[in-house]
Amino acid sequence: MQAPPAAQTGITEIVWHDRRYRARAVAGGAAFEIYSDTSEPGFQPSGSTFHRFVHASEATSSGGEMLLAGVAPLAIPVMPGINASTVHQYSQNPRIGPAERALVSATRATAFITPGTRMVKPLSRHQVSRQLTAAPLVSGLCFRESDVAHLRFPSDRVVLSGDPDDVRDLAFALRWRAIGPDDYTSTELVHFPGLVGIPGRERRGSMVLGTGFLPSGTHLIAEFATAGLADLPLTARAEILAYTPDGAEIALFQYQPQTNVWTRVAGARHRDLVNRIPGLETGRTLFRVDPSVHAGLTGEHEGERVPITADPGHGFHAYERGAATRNPIVGPRRFHTRARWRDTEVIALGRNEDWVRLRLSQPDIEAIMAADATCVERGVYECWAPLAELVNPRTVNLDYPVPPPPPIP
Structure with missing residues (x-):
């Protein structure tokens, strides 16, 4: 029997696995933090109660949080005998037949990216250090934030790791907003046929299955690659995040393209998290990046083709220090x-x-x-x-x- 709803801001009620729980929406409604007064499988202590995180698509709520998240979840084709468990089983097998692959592909095709979709990429501690001191770019395998919003404990986020780290009590990630859908492709066999057959001795992290989904025994998570595995420009206000053992998500740094810097936004009480990143000077709050590198992002500005920055939802801006110019950018292009x-x-x-x-x-x-x-x-x-x-x-x-x-x- 669960405790009655608390008179607390943001607390609602949901039904998960046919039981009613107190819950709090996180990641804009893509997931819930649910609470129990007693210890249950998968729950961890949180003060005087226990908590865990579940994806909003697994819960029933009257609040419409999944719609408020602004990103449609995966959709399973309506067919007799087909459910999420069936699709998950096929998604984890790189050697499925044509009919099974067609079913998985139909499900995978419902994972849309639109301008402004929030994307995340797991980072090791050493990758965080390089990100702060290298060009403001992102490449490789990544995910929609809404698909992994329920993986908040570092032990849960290990499944996403692309560069395995020996730290298990802390996880890092890069978050940015997509400029457009053509910057990303599915990791299905048709796009990357060679990745499936690469042996373990030549890999870092888990194998790429070729089904477009992450290898996982419990989660059905669509994975993406930057188109052609090329570098993409980071968008304005990209963030480097930390995930702590209690499931908290802490923004550590934010990227400001107009001034070429990563700014530390975490306060003094999170100094211990920053200190876990190797190679950083103690107390440093600004990290300058190379202003000449923009992954080839240019546009027409006042009759000339110039480097520009992208701020999805607010357009493109000429790359100039200080305030954005009033003159519009036309012909934005990445090369x-x-x-x-x-x-x-x-x-x-x-x-x-x-x-x-x-x-x-x-x-x-x-x-x-x-x-x-x-x-x-x-x-x-x-x-x-x-x-x-x-x-x-x-x-x-x-x-x-x-x-x-x-x-x-």
Whole structure:
């Protein structure tokens, strides 16, 4: 028997597994923190009560929190004998047949990304340190925040890890907003056929199943890759987050593109979390990034093509220190460089005199061996090569639609 609803701000009632619980919506309504007066499986102590987190799609609530979250959950096709458990079973098997794969793909196709969708990528402590001091970019495998909002305990977030860490009582993540859906692709076999067959000795983190879903014994979580595994520009007010053993989500740093800095936003009481990140100076609050690197994000401004920044929901802005310009940006575009090296399709990431850092855009075991590439994180393989050996280097452009102006009141 659960305790009656408390007279507390934000507390509501939901039904989960046919039982009624006090609950608090988190992540904009994508998940619930539920409370029990007695210890139950999966619940952890929280003061005088016990709590856990569940996805909003698993609970029944009269508040419509899932709709308020603004992101539609996965939808299972209506077919006799088919339910979420069936789809989950198929999603964890890379060797399913055509009929089962079609069912999984139909479910996976309901995981939409739109401009402004909040995305997250798990980070190790060392990745956090590099993120604060390297170019403001993101690449590799990631997730919609709404799909993983219920994974709040560090022990639960281990399943997402793309760069396994030896720390189990603290988890980190990068959160940003998508500029557009074409920046992301599913990790299904059709998009990355070589990732499925990569042996464990050449991987970091869990294998990529080729079904478009994360390997997990309990969760059905759609996973994405940045398109072609290319770098994407971080959007304004991207955040580096920490998740603590009590399930709290703490914003540690926020990215401010107009001033080229990551700003520490966590207060003094969270100093111990920042101190867990290796290589950071004690007490440092600002981390400058290279203003010349924007993952090729440019636009037309006053008749010239210039570097720009993206702020989904508020448009694009010319890259200038201080306040955003009043003049509109037209023709926003992201570009990157592709080439071939040793008969392998690669993305050119940066130069060091006569050498260039390359990333495999279609990793498979043959390409990894030919390029002598190293797995730097789950699904991402990089190497260095002489610039003169690149074949057919070319610029690839992706145009973004310009958002309509806000309505005049």
